[in-house]
Amino acid sequence: MFVGPASPNETAPRLSWGQAIQVVLAYPVYLAIMAALIALLAVWSVICKVVATLLGAFTSPVATLEAIPRNWYRVAMCVDALHPPELVPGLELSGIGAGFRFRDVVPSMTNGTSWLQRFLAAVLVCITALAWLPAVLYRYSLKATSIFYAPLVWVVRSATSKHLLDLEDIAHSAPEKAKRVYSLIVIVITIVPILLYSWWANLVHGWESHIDPSFLRHFVFVRFEIDLWHVARFAGAILTLGLYFFADWAHRRSAHGSPCPPGVFKEVVRTVTLVRGLITLYVLACGLWVLWPIFKIVKLPAIGRVFPW
Structure with missing residues (x-):
């Protein structure tokens, strides 16, 4: 889906004006499909968090209650503004889920070689970032209310x-x-x-x-x-x-x-x-x-x- 960087011995392919026009005309459809998939990913991440919390509350209520202050302490006092947002807590620091880590997804979209690839990648990154919007809102809602908690x-x-x-x-x-x-x-x-x-x-x-x-x-x-x-x-x-x-x-x-x-x-x-x-x-x-x-x-x-x- 994403174009990788050219090797030192390769020459970056040049698009003709006709090909560029075709890409520009087809890109809105591609963006619409990507936006729908990303919206589903965002909703799915929220559902997973809610379901995991409910399962933990019913199966291990004591452990779930003990995790509340630890999670609050981590988000409010340990995670800064530069920490990549996470679809699932702890995913960015784990060795799994490379396709769903913010720090891996964004570079894979921005390594194009032509100006058109870079422009389209910038638009795609802005749309893809919406998948992590619930995680960002959750983080800053806890930070904003940290004085109360x-x-x-x-x-x-x-x-x-x-x-x-x-x-x-x-x-x-x-x-x-x-x-x-x-x-x-x-x-x-x-x-x-x-x-x-x-x-x-x-x-x-x-x-x-x-x-x-x-x-x-x-x-x-x-x-x-x-x-x-x-x-x-x-x-x-x-x-x-x-x-x-x-x-x-x-x-x-x-x-x-x-x-x-x-x-x-x-x-x-x-x-x-x-x-x-x-x-x-x-x-x-x-x-x-x-x-x-x-x-x-x-x-x-x-x-x-x-x-x-």
């Missing part, structure tokens, strides 16, 4: 609490560092409004003329109204930093020949992980309930102080 970073699995080598994992792994950065942000936006209330009240008053107060209320204090999900989020941040300092203390004890009992370390990590996971679910549930009416999907009951319903 940020508590998921707390439940990304990195430390397994099986042995004391996890001390290094808690101290130095990228997911654990991301958890601590988010926790510091939570602590700052919780403490600053309390310490600088007058300045904060004026700042929030200015925001309210541009941003829905319900949206603000989920993330920060509005008129010094402290809701339980603010307290829960603050507690999750303190637990995260506390786990880091505990791991650092245990690591220093181990380095001096008096390691922390494995049972104690295991129970501390398990307890913090469980409590922090419950806090994450609670904060996200409250956030969905608070922000749902903003999109005018359905009218929900009035917002409470402990639970939003």
Whole structure:
């Protein structure tokens, strides 16, 4: 379907004007067929993702739930704008499916030698890129809403609490560092409004003329109204930093020949992980309930102080 590059000993074939006119007249039909096939490919990739998710939810519900924060962390914090879009997650880095990888398909279309081949290839690339449009929209929708789903970073699995080598994992792994950065942000936006209330009240008053107060209320204090999900989020941040300092203390004890009992370390990590996971679910549930009416999907009951319903 695609014309490969000419070898050094070959001369690129020249098209006559008659042949060029025939190609130009036939190309719209070719493009229409290609557009239909590409649209089917895009729809099929979305269907495959949905079916795979549903099958995973029914056959391995626990593994599916555990994969949600990992997938969010990967898309929101690891994949940049230059990473090729993927019809199926992980396809670009795998050794299979060469005919469906963006980084392989595009070069195969743009290696023509004549100006006509290059022009037609440029048009074809633009149409072919539509097959990856759902993947691009999915990626940037997650990135655009990453601030709302940020508590998921707390439940990304990195430390397994099986042995004391996890001390290094808690101290130095990228997911654990991301958890601590988010926790510091939570602590700052919780403490600053309390310490600088007058300045904060004026700042929030200015925001309210541009941003829905319900949206603000989920993330920060509005008129010094402290809701339980603010307290829960603050507690999750303190637990995260506390786990880091505990791991650092245990690591220093181990380095001096008096390691922390494995049972104690295991129970501390398990307890913090469980409590922090419950806090994450609670904060996200409250956030969905608070922000749902903003999109005018359905009218929900009035917002409470402990639970939003």
